[in-house]
Amino acid sequence: MKADVTVRSREEIATAIRMLTDAQWVRLRKASAYFAWVYGLDGDDLRQEAFFRALAGGRKWPTNVDVIRFLIEAMRSIANGEAEKAENQIEKVSIGQPGVSAESAVDIKDSTQSQEETMMNAESDDATRQNLLGLFPNDPQARDLVDGILAGYVGEELRTLTDLDEKGYASKRRFMRRTVDRHISEAKKL
Numbered sequence: 001m002k003a004d005v006t007v008r009s010r011e012e013i014a015t016a017i018r019m020l021t022d023a024q025w026v027r028l029r030k031a032s033a034y035f036a037w038v039y040g041l042d043g044d045d046l047r048q049e050a051f052f053r054a055l056a057g058g059r060k061w062p063t064n065v066d067v068i069r070f071l072i073e074a075m076r077s078i079a080n081g082e083a084e085k086a087e088n089q090i091e092k093v094s095i096g097q098p099g100v101s102a103e104s105a106v107d108i109k110d111s112t113q114s115q116e117e118t119m120m121n122a123e124s125d126d127a128t129r130q131n132l133l134g135l136f137p138n139d140p141q142a143r144d145l146v147d148g149i150l151a152g153y154v155g156e157e158l159r160t161l162t163d164l165d166e167k168g169y170a171s172k173r174r175f176m177r178r179t180v181d182r183h184i185s186e187a188k189k190l
Contacts (some may be wrong), residue, residue: 008061013054016067024068027160031072034161038147039079050074069163076140135179142176 008016020028028047036043050071053059059077061070129150136142141162148158159169 006063008063010055010057013061017051017054020067027068028071028075030157031161032075034144034148034151034153035075035079037151039083041079041082046075046079047071049078053078072161072163076144132180135183136176141172142179145172145176 029043032043032047032050035041036046050059054061054071054074059070059074061067129146132146132150133143136146141164144162145158148161153161158164159166162169162172164172
């Protein structure tokens, strides 16, 4: 952050959080659910962590930034940081008592796909996501749109997550479509 940008005080942040409207709460919940899905986190925890860091002074809120935009950017940053931690890169399998099923456990023998097919599909989906994200390395809005589209979000939900108005959203989608089309045509030439 530039040195000449003023930031809000802890009291201003607390007041702004207490004064959030129902519509703003919906927007924050949608954003935290989205980032939680993308990064494999809990949405409520992510939202609370953003509040905590803002109130504790770990996140600075510039006076020229809207409260919702500030909190969404804080959640995105926190989620991204959590995803980069080494311990979050390892698939965790809980071991419970024998005979007790865990909600998140998958019974491979009951699956319609073989274990190999399940692994190959997961790798393929992840490879597709990584290839698309690789087209926009320095464009967080385009990367969020990629993740949102892959998650099944559309229209207003995508605009809400990226803080784009209708014109900006249409422009960003055109840019992304052209980038992907150019990449596909270049790949065909090889």
